[in-house]
Amino acid sequence: MADLETLRQRIRACAECALHAGRENAVPGEGDPQAALMFIGEGPGFNEDRQGRPFVGPAGQFLDELLRSIGLEREDVFITNMVKCRPPNNRDPFPGEISACAHYLDDQIAAIRPKVIVPLGRHALARWFPRDSISKVRARPRVFDGVTIFPLYHPAAALHNGALRAVIEADFAKLGELLRQPPPPPGDGAPWALAADEGSQQTSMF
Numbered sequence: 734m735a736d737l738e739t740l741r742q743r744i745r746a747c748a749e750c751a752l753h754a755g756r757e758n759a760v761p762g763e764g765d766p767q768a769a770l771m772f773i774g775e776g777p778g779f780n781e782d783r784q785g786r787p788f789v790g791p792a793g794q795f796l797d798e799l800l801r802s803i804g805l806e807r808e809d810v811f812i813t814n815m816v817k818c819r820p821p822n823n824r825d826p827f828p829g830e831i832s833a834c835a836h837y838l839d840d841q842i843a844a845i846r847p848k849v850i851v852p853l854g855r856h857a858l859a860r861w862f863p864r865d866s867i868s869k870v871r872a873r874p875r876v877f878d879g880v881t882i883f884p885l886y887h888p889a890a891a892l893h894n895g896a897l898r899a900v901i902e903a904d905f906a907k908l909g910e911l912l913r914q915p916p917p918p919p920g921d922g923a924p925w926a927l928a929a930d931e932g933s934q935q936t937s938m939f
């Protein structure tokens with residue numbers, strides 16, 4: 734299995750789909766290589782393409798605020814996207830581009846082995862639950878292959894629709910609650926296994 738640094742180098746040099754032609758930088762993702770919590774967005778935008786880093790524009794600043802609201806910094810988690818190269822004019826990635834890039838995401842998940850994955854928006858949600866609507870299943874944890882999947886609106890949604898800001902903040906608070914859940918007894922089928930840090934609002938997984 735490839736480690737994260739090997740994957741980063743492969744992604745930076747990748748030409749497996751047409752998106753490579755228009756990129757300035759591929760954006761592999763960044764964060765704690767052993768993060769318990771992983772965020773997966775849609776694809777890089779203008780600022781991300783320029784810097785080669787995920788979520789560094791206005792949506793990224795909102796994501797940083799949201800992380801801080803539950804006691805985390807971006808260094809505590811791992812952040813990446815479904816496609817690692819910017820779609821032209823920030824259009825939605827095509828299904829063929831998502832499927833071409835999917836093996837990188839699969840390998841990143843296998844290397845990091847997060848306990849909770851947060852798909853941000855409908856494209857990321859579709860990797861696990863393609864028939865579901867993000868508006869219906871957001872902030873509802875479900876287990877998939879032993880990992881808790883906790884879908885949320887993409888932070889950029891709040892930039893286009895200000896009314897969603899409070900919704901996203903409330904959903905993030907639920908994520909914080911999930912992370913503070915005490916571990917369930919072994920074998921009871923509960924969806925998460927994140928130990929609470931006694932006497933602290935911070936979680937023990939960090």
Ligand code: SF4
Nearest residue numbers: 747750753817818834
């Ligand atoms: S989007 Fe993914 S598959 Fe396409 S060129 Fe970039 S890294 Fe390769």
